[in-house]
Amino acid sequence: MKKFALWSLALLLTFAAACSDYDDTDLWNSVNDIKKRVEALETAVAKLNSDVSAMQTLIEKLNEKVYVSKVETNADGSYTIYFTDPENTKITITDGKDGAAAPVIGVAKDTDEIYYWTLTSGEGEPEWLLADGKKIPVTAAAVVPLLKIDDKGFWIISCDKGATWNYITDDKDQPVSALGQGGVSDSFFKEVTQDGAYAYFTLMDGTTITVAMRSDFYLLVKMAPALGTYAYGETKTYETESVGVNDIVLTKPTGWVVSYADEVLTIKAPAEEAVCETEGEIAVIYFGDNDRSSLVKMKVKIDKDYTGVTEGDNFTLEITEVGDTRVRAAITPKDPEMSYYVYPYDLAKSDEACITQLQKRFKADIADGPEYVDYFFKGAKTDYRYSGLTPGESYDLSVVGVKYDLTAKTLDIVTPLMRVPFSTKVPEIINTAYLMTLSDISWYGAKCAVHPSDDLPYFCTFVKKSTFDTAYDDADFAQTYIDDRYLWPYYGELSDGILLWSDFTATGDLAFSSPGFVRRDPLYISEDIYPLEANTDYYAVAFGCNENGEFSNSRVSRKLFHTKAFTPTEACTFTIDVTVDKQDLAIKVIPSDKNTSYITFFDERDTYRDNFATPRQYPPYDLYWRMQGLEAGQTIGDDDCFYTGDAAYNVVSLKAASAYIVFAYGCSADGRITTEPEIVEVHTKGTVDQPDLNSAAKRRRTVSARPAYRVIR
Missing domain, CATH: 2.60.40.10 (Immunoglobulins)
Incomplete structure (x- = not known):
């Protein structure tokens, strides 16, 4: 992008006439006409300067990652744009009309990812607008350009709040006149559109500024679980995001402490000795303007701490970790020479059932070979770990002394079963909103x-x-x-x-x-x-x-x-006649109304059968892909398959022994479907030259491409 040259007012000096008897009536008439026309343009120039200010606000909000909450169309054709910042900022802009010889102020992002002001004169390209030889950033701290028309009808611009003014020049370095026959555009915005996800601001120089849209009233809790589990006295914090929230009310179970400040939700579980509810629901009820309210809920629960030491007659068992599918413990026998067995049994299983299960396991494994009996421990202390448990289930970590002989294939139980209860944790599932x-x-x-x-x-x-x-x-x-x-x-x-x-x-x-x-x-x-x-x-x-x-x-x-109901706007129906010659199709389409425009073509039958529940769904799909292929300035009326009156065309070199559909549906040049579709199925002849079309691999879409064929019209 080039740097824009500005022509100083000092260079435009006029000379004084020396002749005293000169009749200057026509000159003064011309001067007065210029003054009247300049005065008539002042309203348009005021709107342009207002647009510059609106453009600055738009870029500021984009840089601040503020969203557009809504775009309202006003009675005069202007737009009011509302933002989601705490100040509820709004701007009003208008679609501009084309004007003659009007300079266009715009913005562009440079390689440093910063937006700077640009200026376009006449048919030229946008160029950087400079102040003291430097590009002017579009920020609140920087100077906003001002436009004006001088008393001779030329465009002038100030980049220092109106302290000095400079002429805007064309590509021949001449001042640009505002007094062309076509008038002057009264806006730098060419078009404002939205699609619910984004608002699009198209400037007169062709630049499009895209700003994401959001609801103007919501509160989201980030990384919030469906069920939050806490130890006694534990505190957790969650960041939030909110728009349009004026007040908040919190509800909580007895004994819990919940607070909200600076977009952070803080939850503290009660102390173990406190009188409290061990589980319940926390609600964040939020309020906005116009009596709007909503809420966000989160379940919470005290998760008992099962870690700790349990002393038994024969063993000391210390549970050191409990997860959602695992347990870890340190086992210390009172007799370091004793062998023992450790296992997390189901809480409901009796001592006898646990011992019986162990004996059955030993009998089965020793029959396969001594090397399969590798689950007994011996020694002063064992770091025991087990995984594969079910989340949220209750177990007994059990230990029993044993005496076994791998040669004799015998197993004796030498101590009572020691059982220490625990429950696996319920994993926190992040409930993304x-x-x-x-x-x-x-x-x-x-x-x-x-x-x-x-x-x-x-x-x-x-x-x-x-x-x-x-x-x-x-x-x-x-x-x-x-x-x-x-x-x-x-x-x-x-x-x-x-x-x-x-x-x-x-x-x-x-x-x-x-x-x-x-x-x-x-x-x-x-x-x-x-x-x-x-x-x-x-x-x-x-x-x-x-x-x-x-x-x-x-x-x-x-x-x-x-979805809305479909009401055809044309009563036209279609007769489709297809003649099959081996792998070629000769297609004739006859509309009942010769004035109705329509689309006709073909597709593979299985594409149609596999993906559409009703024939009515197919035309929007076909039309969507045709619209994607249009070049700038084209309409669907420029598509090769767009017809008015009877149509006749041939499709040759299709796949052999394959099923196809030929379709026709009414469509206007601007892409509106106007009739019910007519779809007929045809089959090419010849030998099979392809694998089964019903396979999953064949149904995968790769790119929008068809097999090799030719269309002859």
Whole structure:
């Protein structure tokens, strides 16, 4: 980007006329006309300077990682943009109209990742705006550029709060006039759009500033478990994220201490000797403007400390560690020459049953060979470890003295069974909260923006409510989804480590849409998001998945919505006639209304059959991919498969002995589906030249590409 040159006002000096009898009436008329036109432009210039200020605020909020909460369209066509910062900042901007010879102030990010002011004059490229030879950063501390039109109708600019002004010059180093025939644009913003996930601000110079959107009222507790387990007197803290929260009320079990300050939730369990509830629920009830309120809940429980020393008649047993699936202990026999056996038995098992189980084990193992009897201990002290226990279950860590003879294959019990009870811990499951914002709900799709409360991996998708409701529970739905969509189709690659679960899952903020495409690396594991069914209840769902491909939350976050009904805007129907000649198709499409525009083409039958519940879902899918292939300035009316009136075309060199569909559906040039689709199935002839199309490997989408064929029109 070049540096923008400014022409000093001092260089534009006028000369005085020496002739006293000169008739200057026309000159003064011209001067007065210029003054009137300049005055008429002052309103537009005031709006431009207001836009510069709004642009500065926009970049400041972007740098501060503040979100847009909503975009309102006003009666005069302007937009009010609301932000999620504590000050509830808002700005108002307008879409600008094209103007003649108007300079455009914009912003651009340089290689240092900082936004700087730019200036575009006429048909030139954006150039850095300089003050004292340096680029001007778009920050609150830096000077905001000001525009003005001088009394001769030329554009001037100040970069020092109006202390000095300089001419804006064109590529020929001439001052730029504001008095062109086309008027002057009254905004530096060309367009403001949003999709629920992001707000897009397109500037007149073509730059697009993208700012993430968020709800303007929520509170998320980061890394919060579904059930928080505490030792007596233990304190834990959780960071939070909130927007639009004015007040908070906390509820807690008796004896617990809970506080909230500086976006941190602090929970302290009661002391062991205190009168308290050992388990319960903590609720954070939060309030905002307009009587809005909501709450976040977390279950808590005192987890008894089972570590410590227990003295017995024959042994000293010290439990040193208890986990969710493991126990560790130090065993010291009173007689260091005595052999003994240690095992965590089920709490409900009797002494006799424990001894009987040991004797059966010894008998089975000694029959296989003495080398299999390797579980007896002897010595002054043993560091005993055992894993493979069930989380949240109660056990007795048991020890008994034994005398055994591997040659004689005998086992005698020489002491009573000593039992020390303990319970394994319940692992804390991080209950990630997913803030989901829906937008653009149509008869065939929707958009969803996901904002998780942490950076743990997750999946998100759309699912029919009826499908979700048939699952046994949230875990059943989530694990079935993970297994069917990813584990079984990619089992070999996952087992061999060629693919990792992190290749499939998302982290952080994500926006997805139906129809849509999830691009992954490597590309062959990318996948389509297919269109939805019309007039149907759906959930947008999100749930965690750990590095082992396991559902990692206690519940599936979901948001209910209903797709709209489809109402055709054209009454046109289609007659499709296909003549098959070996591996070639001769296709004729006859619309009942010759004025209806439409799309017609073909696809593999199994692509259609495997992924669409109704014929009505196919046109949005086909149209989505056609729209992706359009170049700048093109519409769907420029697509090769867009017709009005009868259509006739041939498709040659298809796969032999294969099933295809030929389809037609009404579509306007701007991409609106206007009729019900007509879909017919055809089969090519010849020998089989491909493997089974129903195999899982064939159904994987790699790229949007078709097999080799030619279309002749």
